[in-house]
Amino acid sequence: MNTRVRHTPEAEGPFKAALVADLRAAAGRYPADQALRRLVAELRANSARFAELRSRRSWSAIRAPARWTRAR
Incomplete structure (x- = not known):
């Protein structure tokens, strides 16, 4: 886990989907x-x-939230 940036459990899934x-x-x-x-x-x-995220048909609709929270 990256200790410089943290995501809430709710944001982590969409973040990973956006990266894919x-x-x-x-x-x-x-x-x-x-x-x-x-x-x-x-x-x-x-x-x-x-592989699961990559195979989604709606991949183009996935977008990262406009603002990510950084750990301080």
């Missing part, structure tokens, strides 16, 4: 980027949660 959506969008913008393709394949192979 951003990665999916980047993969769509740069389909020839082999390093990005390898990263996605590695994450899919090693993270069931990533």
Whole structure:
């Protein structure tokens, strides 16, 4: 767990979903980027949660909240 930034349990799920959506969008913008393709394949192979979030049909509707709270 990153000790510099903390998310409430309610915000952590949407935050992770937003990260996966951003990665999916980047993969769509740069389909020839082999390093990005390898990263996605590695994450899919090693993270069931990533694979679940990545397979959602409504991924494009997922957005990060406008403001994240930082630990002080």
